[in-house]
Amino acid sequence: MSLTHLSVELIPRTEEALRDDTAAVKTLLPAADMLNIPDLMRFPLRSWDAAALLQPVFLSIIPHVRAIDIAPNAPLPGATQPGLQEILVVHGDPPADLSHRTYPNSTESIIRRYKKEAPHLRVYAAFDPYRRAPWRELEDVARKKEAGAEGFFTQPVFDRKLFDLCREWLRDETVFWGLSPVIGPRSRSYWETTNHVVFPKDFSPTLDANIAFAQTVLRELSGSEEKGAVYLMPLRVKLEHYLPPLQDVLN
Template sequence: MSLSRLSVELIPRSTEALLDDVASVKALFPAADTLNVPDLMRFPLRSWDAAALIHPHFARVVPHIRAIDIAPDAPLPGADQPGLEEVLVVHGDPPADLSHRTYPNSTESIIRRYKKEAPHLRIYAAFDPYRRAPWQELEDVARKKEAGAEGFFTQPVFDLKLFDLCREWLRDETVFWGLSPVIGPRSRSYWETTNHVVFPKDFEPTLEANIQFAQTVLRHLSQEKGRAYLMPLRVKLDQYLPPLLEALA
């Protein structure tokens, strides 16, 4: 058995850096059939523009779209973009730059706009098991599905017990399960403070332990032809990605 889809998340720091990373993924990790690109305010390159740059080199690209950035009368990012087939709609964190205007959109309202104005696009939404009580997050899943979401990208998971629970909760959904290495105390503190992650007692913030955990999750998902995406933050691609191929053999 194998995964049905496997994505790598790449940060669009600049055109040159992005294309270098695309080339690295193709060379180091041929199992990836998809790239997903977050939309980060601290970089000038928007996710959908990054997707356009990537498409000549990688057929499947999923840009993240921040709902709170879309003006009611503005065109939807990527709606008419050649070759684009999928987008991930997230709510979006408030910008650090207070001069950046945002709008009181919900994720669901932007998903509905995409379904109406760009029905050819497959729309994904986010699932976060750490943000609040599970019943609240699952109510959100139902609302996003009702609005037109056809699948979900999860926040990275770091605990096999929680992973199993979430698989049960989302059993009938199309899900890209997130995996991201957490290396060192600063990285761990970031996830705990910013994303409210509760790590298991035996969690080790080392590269070796994170690779082993990701291999275990990928093996589980391979048995059921599942989907995953890798978020290789603060690690070199050549150190993190190649060992994961062992789990996909």
């Protein structure tokens, strides 16, 4: 069985850069059938606007929506956007700019709003195996499903043991497994400090090692009877160095 979906996460820095990255994905990783776009406050281009920009080029695009940014009576981002089929609702980190207003929404409350006000949209939520005890995260998974989430995007995983554990925990769920290269000590420190990632003792922050792990996951999911999807988050690495070796294992 092949992957059900292969997505690439692209940062919406500018319209021009986003178009260039999208063209590179189509050339370097033709197996990719989706893009997902985070909504980052440090850039002016919103994720759903980026999705509209790229829809003529890529049919399936999943914008991320930050729950804490949505005012109670404000329209839901993307709810009436032509061609949009799916979104990912994340809670959202507090903004660095204190003038940016946020709201005390839960992820579940915004998922419920989407299911009521935009029932045509498929809604995904997040799963993070690092931020707290697994049983608490799995309780959140149950709450998000009850609210209407139809699948989950994981924080990137970096070792086989954790990947296997999470597969067991999320058995029978629709899951996009996150894979992201960690290259060098600064990149490793970012993940450890910001996302509380615990790397295995033998983890190697090199491009070759990260590509090898991603290839292992892609092969495993491609050959599995369970439905498997992946999203790639190629941070701080050139697409032409990271994507072609992954395409090779999918040919």
